[in-house]
Amino acid sequence: MNRIPFIAGNWKMYKTGPEAVETAERLVTLCADVENVEVMIAPTFLSLPLITPCVKGTCVKTGAQNLYFEKEGAFTGEVSAEMIRATGSEYVIIGHSERRQYFGETDANVCKKLKSSIHAGLKPILCIGETEIERNEEKTFQILDKQVSDGLKSFGSDELKDLILAYEPVWAIGTGKTANINQVEEVHQYLRALVGRLFSMDFACRIRILYGGSVKPENIRELMNIKDVDGALVGGASLDPEKFIKIIKYYL
Numbered sequence: 001m002n003r004i005p006f007i008a009g010n011w012k013m014y015k016t017g018p019e020a021v022e023t024a025e026r027l028v029t030l031c032a033d034v035e036n037v038e039v040m041i042a043p044t045f046l047s048l049p050l051i052t053p054c055v056k057g058t059c060v061k062t063g064a065q066n067l068y069f070e071k072e073g074a075f076t077g078e079v080s081a082e083m084i085r086a087t088g089s090e091y092v093i094i095g096h097s098e099r100r101q102y103f104g105e106t107d108a109n110v111c112k113k114l115k116s117s118i119h120a121g122l123k124p125i126l127c128i129g130e131t132e133i134e135r136n137e138e139k140t141f142q143i144l145d146k147q148v149s150d151g152l153k154s155f156g157s158d159e160l161k162d163l164i165l166a167y168e169p170v171w172a173i174g175t176g177k178t179a180n181i182n183q184v185e186e187v188h189q190y191l192r193a194l195v196g197r198l199f200s201m202d203f204a205c206r207i208r209i210l211y212g213g214s215v216k217p218e219n220i221r222e223l224m225n226i227k228d229v230d231g232a233l234v235g236g237a238s239l240d241p242e243k244f245i246k247i248i249k250y251y252l
Ligand code: 13P
Pocket: 010, 096, 168, 172, 173, 174, 175, 176, 212, 213, 214, 215, 233, 234, 235, 236, 237
């Protein structure tokens, strides 16, 4: 199955509007000769309508870092899938571990957010991953099983055709500690088989599974060489376009 590599930058709560525009414009220039890689950047909600026109017609796409599952209403401070889609943005990150950890995001919420994103025509990137304690207690697969099964509950595979999964071990995020090759290989293989059991193996072979957690120019190549790794979700190293382009052009 030919899965086009997908390299995404999660800018988290960094960059003002003007800074985001400058970074996006620089990245577009650097990406001019990128071959066979889809690139996505996720700035703050405020920068989304500013940078989406800057990348239009290029291989760089944009996405939001979160959304609220209601379409509209009295939900102070929230942003809906329709509002994100109206900026021209194509993607949305759902269930990032920082949302689970600091903002009480549950698998039930994740499921509702997935539903509303698909309904609005946004392509969801579902983040999953275990904490250090869970790994040490050998609960990694149990945790991933629950996050995937509960997050994707009640969907048919036809609704999930644009789904991207991102395995981000919480202990590897922003720590400089990347999961080792065996750990990544084992989990990605497990995740594809799990999606195969929940839906079908044909569907599982079509969806892309990204790795995230301290991805940098120095380790992207070996990560991308792992059979079931179809791309990366990059935090810190995506903020600097000169660094991020080295990750995007991992194949050179
Ligand atoms: P770092 O690349 O900074 O570890 O962050 C990973 C991440 O959380 C991407 O969503």
